[in-house]
Amino acid sequence: MKKLLELTVNRVQRQIAVEPTETLLDVLREDLGLTGTKHGCGEGDCGACTVLLDGQPVNSCLVLALQANGREVTTIEGVAADHDRLHPVQQSFVDLGAIQCGFCTPGMVISAVSLLQSNPKPTEEEVRQALSGNLCRCTGYQKIVEAVLDAAEKMGTGKTGNTADKRRA
Amino acid sequence: MENRFRVLSTRPPRLDAAAKVTGQAVYTDDIKLPGMLYGALVQSPVGHARINKIDVTKAGALPGVEAVVTADDAPDVWFGVSPARYDEKMFVRDKVLYFGDEIAAVAAVDRETALKAAELVEIDYEELPVILDARKALEQGAVQIHEKYPGNVSAEVSQEFGDVEAAKAAAQVVKNGVMENEMTEGAFLEPQAVVANYDLHGNLTLYSSTQSVHYVQRIVAMVLGLSIGKVRVVKPYVGGGFGPKAGTSTLELAACFLSMKTGKPVKMTFSREQVFLHSRGRHKFVHQMEIGTDKEGRLLYLDHHALLDGGAYSSFGIATVYYAGSLLGGPYKLPNMRYHGIRAVTNKPASGAQRGHGGVVARALFERLMDELAEELDMDPMELRLKNMMEAGDVTCNDFNMSSLGMKECIEAVRDGSNWKEKRGNLSKGKGIGMSCGFFVSGAGYPIYRSDTFHSTAQIKLQEDGGTVLLETASAEIGQGSDTALAMIAAEALGIPLDAVRVLSGDTDYGVDLGAYSSRQTLMSGHAVKEAAESVRAQVLDVVGNILGIPADDLTIEDGLILHREGRDLDIAGLRTKYTKEHRGWSDNPKDGPLTFREASRLAFLEKGTIVGTGKYKPPPLGGKYKGATVGTSPAYGCSAQVVEVSVDMETGRVSVDRMTDAHDCGRAINKTSVEGQMQGSLSMGLGEALLEAVKFDEKGRVLNANLADYKIPTSMDMPCVNTVVVETNEPNGPFGAKEVGEGAIMPTIPAILNALYDAIGVRFEKVPVTAEEVLRAIKGEKTLVPKLVE
C-alpha cells in the first residue's frame, strides 16, 4: 500500500505517495520526472544514479524511497545554485571535454561536487578515489579527472563567478 | 602544422555538453508517452532445450496485461545483420539456443505487472546437451545447435594472398604462437531501451538506443511487413554503444509488435542482466599464427588460423570472422598471407561487433610475435616495426589502400613521449615497458546488406530568417561526438561560425545513414555534410553575386561574412537596406561592415524560397575480387602506436598500468578534444580486456557475472593518465582530410600491455585477460593451459 513520502528535492519540499518497493531512483525518475539521474544497473555497481542524500553521494537505486523520508536530496538538476547557470564542476566538464555519451555524467558531477565540498583542493589521486564508484566506459576518465581538478582550481581562486549561461555553454 | 581552418582542428565544447551535464539530455528510457504500456520479455532459463509447450493463459489473465505474444502470433520471418546469415526470429518457437533466448513478450499497464506476467508464462522445456566451447561444438557427433548450421559452423573463411609455402621455405627467422581471449561485453552504461508507437494512421515510430537507425528501420519494416516509408526510427541520446547496439534486436521488434497489437505506445528496457544475456559484444577467439622474416627482419609471411566462438546466432559474426584475418594485412609490408577462420555456433549469447571489430585479439597475437621477433633479431621493437612499415599509398597483399599512413610519426611520437630509449631495458624487476601498433578502417567499404545505397546522405536547410542552418542527418551520435564533428564540418564548408549550425540527427526521417559502426561517421557522413554545405554556400553566393552583378566565384564566406575573394569592397548598401526594412523594430540588425551570412541567407530565401543543399556519399568500389574481399576495405585507415608501462605486484600478481603513451593518426583532426577522448576511451577498454574483463558461464550456459561488479571494466583508479598525441595527416579520401579514431586506437593496447608484462616478468602470456591470478601463476612457475584450436 502506498505511503506518504515527504522529502526535500533540490531545495523544494515534496510530498508523494509511494509504494514501499519503490527506490529513491524510481521516485526521482518516475514520480518527479527528474530523469537526469540515470538507471545504469539497479545494483549499486555503476554510479549512474548517484544523488546527494543529506549531502552525501549515494546510489539512489540502493535506497528505498521511504528511507529518504524527511531527508534532503540533490540531483543533477539541482547542483547549480542558479537555474540558468552551470555549477563550476559542470562548466569544467563542458569546457574540458569530460563528456561523451553523457550517461555517467550526472552521477560523475554529483560525486565531484561532493568531493570539492569536503576537499576543495584534492590531488589527482583523491579525485580518482572520489570517482571510483562512478563507472565510465567512454572517456577513460582522464578528461573527467582533469575537469574536476580544473573546477577545484577555479573555485579556489574564485574564478567561477561568471560561468557561462548554460544555454550557450 | 598551421591551422588554415576556421572551425576545424579546434576544441569547441560538444554541442550536447550542456544538455548532458545538466541532466536535460533525453535518452530513450527517459521518454514517456501518454497511455504508454510497459513490455517485458520471456527469456529462456536454460542453455539449450526443446520447447514442448508454451501456455500464456495465466499471464494473459493477470489484470493490467494487454497483450502476450509468442512465435505463434509474430511474423515468421528470419532476420539478423547480414542477409546471408539471417538466422533469428522475433521469438523462438520450438527450441531455445541459449540462456536468455527470447520466447515471448507481454505488455501491461506498468513494468511490475509486465514482469509478473512474464513470469506467469508457463513453458515446458526438454533440456538438450549444452555446448559452451567452440572446439567441442565442431567435434564429430556434436549435437547441432542451430537448424541452419550443420556441424555447428556458422561461417568459414579460407584465403591466401601471395605464396605462403614459398615464403616459408625462404624464411630465416620464424615465430609462432597462440592467443585466446574471453568473451567480452560492450558494457556501455545505458542498458538498451526502446519505445514503440504505432499510431492510428499506420505509422510506426520506434525510439531506440541504437547505433544505426537505418538498419533497424529496414529490419523492422521487413519483419513486421510494413512499408519502409511508414517506419520511422529515432535515436535519442545514446549512452554508449561500442558495437553491440548496431544490430536490430528482439527488444526492438517485440516493442513494435506489441504496440501494433495494443494500439498503444510500448516501452521496453533491458535490465543490466539482460544486457549481458543479449551480449553481441566481442567474440571469444583462439588465434594461431606463424610469421617469418628474412635475416634482416623483413616480414615474409603470416600463416594464420582462427576459431571464433559465435554463440547461438550470427549477429555481425560473418564480418567478424573475415575481419579477424583481413585486418592483419597492414600496417606492415606483408607480401604473403594465409588465413583460415571458422566461426562456431555454441549455446551462448551471440557475439557480434565490438570496438576494433574482429581485429583486436588477432592484433594482440601478431604484435606479441613482432616483439618476440625483435628480441630474437636483437632489434629495438620500434626499429623492427619501422623497418617493415608501409608508407602512404602502399596497398596490402589483400588489397587495402593505405591512402594516408602516419604510422612512422606515431611511433616517433610515442618513442619520444614515453622516454622509450631511456626506459627500455632499464626498469627494475616487476616493472616493464612495451609497445605496439595497429590500424583500423574509417568506415566499412560496403554496407552490411549488399546494396548500391549511399552510405550517408545529408540535407542542410537555411533558416528563412537567416543566419542559422539546420543540418539533417540520420547519423548516430552515440557519445563519440559525431553531431559536433559534423556541425564543425558544415560550419567550415559554409564559412560560418559553429554556433550558427543546428544539428538534427539520428532519425530515419532525415535520410539514409548507415550509422555509428566501423568508425564511419566522420569520414562518410562528413563527406555528405560537406557536399550539402558546399551546395548551400554556392546557392547563397549565387544569389548575392546576381544581385551585386559579380560572378559568384569571386565571392566567399568567411566567419559568417560575405567577402570578395580578393578583398575588394562590395557595395552592399542596397542589400542591407532591404534586410533592415524587413526587420523593423529589431535591435540587432547588422549596421556596419561586410554583408553577413544572416543577411545573405534571408535575401537568398526571398529570391529562391527555401534554400536546401543535399549531400551524399558512398565509397568508390574498393578492394580485390576474391571471396570476402569487401570486409576490411575502407576509403581510409587510421593508425596508432602505443607505449605502456606496467608494474607487477610480485606477491599478488596484480598489474598496475602506470603510464600509457598513445599517438593516433586520424587524418585531419576535426575536434581535437573529441579525438583525444576517443583515444583515451579506447585505451581504457583495451586495458579492461587485457587485464580484467571476461564473461563467465556456469556449465548450463548461464552468465555468472552479469553485473558491473563482477564483470570488471576499469574504474578511475585503474586507468592511468594517458599521454595523448594527435598525429595529423591529410587523408585524400576524407572530408577535409579526416579519418577514423574511434577504433584504431584500441588495436595496440592489449599487445602493448602484453609486451610490457613480458619486459616486467619475462612471461609471454597466451590468454587474456591476464588476471592477477594468471600473473601470479606465471610468477610461481606454474604451467597454464596453452590455448588450442582443436580439443
Place this chain on the structure above:
Amino acid sequence: MLAANFDFLEPETLDEALDALFENDGAIPIAGGTDLIRDIDLGKKKPTLVVSLARIGELQGIRVEAGEMIIGPLTTMSAIAKSSEVKTRLAALKEAASRMGTPQVRNRATFGGNLCNARPAADTAPPAIVAGGIMELIGKDRSKTVPSHKFFLGPGKTVMRSSDLLRAIRFPRLPPNTGTAFVTMTNRKSAEITVTSVTARITLESLDGKIKDASLCLGAVGPVPLTAPKAVSQLIGKSPGPETFKKAAIAAIEDSKPIDDFRGTSQFRKWLVQSLTMRALRSAFERARGGEF
C-alpha cells in the same frame, strides 16, 4: 520499483523495532540497505515487512565508555573510515571500512549490516574478530553478548534469530604495544568484492620485545572469516620479523579453506593468504612499534 511486495516501517525506538520483527514473520531489518535491496531485487530475499533502523538513535555513532570503543551498528563505513577513534584504536577496521565497495556504497553501508549479512568476504568482520569485538544482541525477550569470532556460522548465517537485532559492537581497549592491519586483494582497484583478505593483530611484550599475543583472521577463504590458529602459534613468543612472519604466513595457508569460484581459484587464494599474511603482519608490527593500534 523492486519486483517484490513488502510493507515498510521506520520506528523511532528499539522496542518498536523489536516488536515489529518479533510479530511479523518475514520481517527483515534494513540498515543502509546496500546488500538487502540488491538481494530483494535479485529475488534472493523476499521480506513481507522491511523495518528501517535509521531513526533509532541508540544504534548510531561511535563512542568511548570506560576505555571501550562502542560502535553502533548503524554507523556507516564512511563514518568509520573518518573516525579518529577508530583510527587510533583499531586501524585495521579503518582500513577495511575505507576500501569496501565504492564511495557511494560506503556512505550507506553500515558496520552492523556488513556483520549481520555474514558474507564470507565481508571486510569489517575480520578486524572485529582480531580485536576481540563483542557483539551485543537484543531480541524482544532476551539480550546477550557474543564474541565476534563466534558470531558467524556460515555464509549468510549468524547466531542471531530473525527477530534479533545487533545493538552495539564493543571493543575492549587493546593492550599496549599492539598494532592491527587489514590487507585485501581485489583485481580491480575499486568497486570490487574482496578475493582474499588478511587481518592481523600483534601485541609485543615491549616496543622491541617478542610477540606476546597475536591474532589473524582470513577473509573470503572459508564459509566464515577464519581465525588462523596454526599461523598464530608460529607467532606467539617469537621475535617479530620477516622469518617469523614467513613461517606464520606459510602456516596460514593450512588454516585457510578456500574454494574455487569465478572470482578466483582456491590455489590463487592460498597464494594470496601467504602474501597478504606477510603484509598484514608487517604492517601490524610497524603499528605496534609506532604506538598506533
